[in-house]
Amino acid sequence: VNYPGNVKKNYQKEITYGNRGMTLESMINEANDYYLKEDIAVIYKKPTPIGIAKVDYSNMKITDAYFKEPSTLDYNGLYKGCYIEFDAKETNSKTAFPLQNIHKHQLDHMHRVLNHQGICFLIISINNEYYVLPGLKLLEFISTTTRKSIPYEYIKQNGYEIKYNYLRGLDYIPLLKRMDDRL
Amino acid sequence: VNYPGNVKKNYQKEITYGNRGMTLESMINEANDYYLKEDIAVIYKKPTPIGIAKVDYSNMKITDAYFKEPSTLDYNGLYKGCYIEFDAKETNSKTAFPLQNIHKHQLDHMHRVLNHQGICFLIISINNEYYVLPGLKLLEFISTTTRKSIPYEYIKQNGYEIKYNYLRGLDYIPLLKRMDDRL
Numbered sequence: 001v002n003y004p005g006n007v008k009k010n011y012q013k014e015i016t017y018g019n020r021g022m023t024l025e026s027m028i029n030e031a032n033d034y035y036l037k038e039d040i041a042v043i044y045k046k047p048t049p050i051g052i053a054k055v056d057y058s059n060m061k062i063t064d065a066y067f068k069e070p071s072t073l074d075y076n077g078l079y080k081g082c083y084i085e086f087d088a089k090e091t092n093s094k095t096a097f098p099l100q101n102i103h104k105h106q107l108d109h110m111h112r113v114l115n116h117q118g119i120c121f122l123i124i125s126i127n128n129e130y131y132v133l134p135g136l137k138l139l140e141f142i143s144t145t146t147r148k149s150i151p152y153e154y155i156k157q158n159g160y161e162i163k164y165n166y167l168r169g170l171d172y173i174p175l176l177k178r179m180d181d182r183l
Numbered sequence: 184v185n186y187p188g189n190v191k192k193n194y195q196k197e198i199t200y201g202n203r204g205m206t207l208e209s210m211i212n213e214a215n216d217y218y219l220k221e222d223i224a225v226i227y228k229k230p231t232p233i234g235i236a237k238v239d240y241s242n243m244k245i246t247d248a249y250f251k252e253p254s255t256l257d258y259n260g261l262y263k264g265c266y267i268e269f270d271a272k273e274t275n276s277k278t279a280f281p282l283q284n285i286h287k288h289q290l291d292h293m294h295r296v297l298n299h300q301g302i303c304f305l306i307i308s309i310n311n312e313y314y315v316l317p318g319l320k321l322l323e324f325i326s327t328t329t330r331k332s333i334p335y336e337y338i339k340q341n342g343y344e345i346k347y348n349y350l351r352g353l354d355y356i357p358l359l360k361r362m363d364d365r366l
Binding site: 036039041042044046047048049050052060061062063064065066067068071072076077078079080081082083109112113115116117118 | 219222227230233235243244245247248251255259263264266295296300301
């Protein structure tokens, strides 16, 4: 994982994996806050996985710790009794989404979630547009190609575009109906 | 939160909230590993919520951080398409489970999960026995009393005892069928 050196002040408030994901993350957080407030869905960002090496017990401060690689996706929760899990991914490329952004463990996890009838997807930010890409479409793409990135056109054709709304944030829940008959 | 000072070496591997919860946690982890391996359910412990104050970017080490109060429960995932969320709680008292072990935010969260048709419960270790206490039974108890602890008898009558199994750990999944018709 490549952490840019110039995002120090972001870490003061909350950890983000580089500044790329930040705007996307805050737009998703806005939507999740809206869902909670309006009692539409219950979806949280999981805490960043951190390994702790040293704790100062006099004041319960952690003085030595490190980032761990996530084996699941960043967000999960429930909507209409259904299990929801997704990750937010941003790319600067205008033509394709690089697959190196997704770890092998995370792909295995997506397989499992889908097998157990969970609703699993990515929210991809590309070309200043935002797409829900169903987990099934992602796994299908990977299983039928050796390409190292997903073309923008594939995302456009197989994903559902989310429009940012200043009251509701990146309101992705309505699009999930198109992915699952239960919703 | 009271962190005993003599558990330093536990922190080398993985953070635990004091050594009380440790045995219970490892027995639950065994069950979750078994469920993953046998493809029965997909349930993970969430990372401990940590606030990060300082990062050394030369080696990506976290040099200053602190424990945050959790607003959700520690474990979640899915089983047969249903959303599962629970917390593991241990008490040394033989007569009652102290409610101060559960934060207000967590109770609010349990309410929401149940309203959205999630399956929500506690796994309580008391008197060397282990019980699944349904969230609804917990919330009912709290709403009808001003007591600061749940009597052992209430847990026995309204919960389901889990027996530890050396192959499957604290195999709680079969007991959930009694809590929900969908399972």
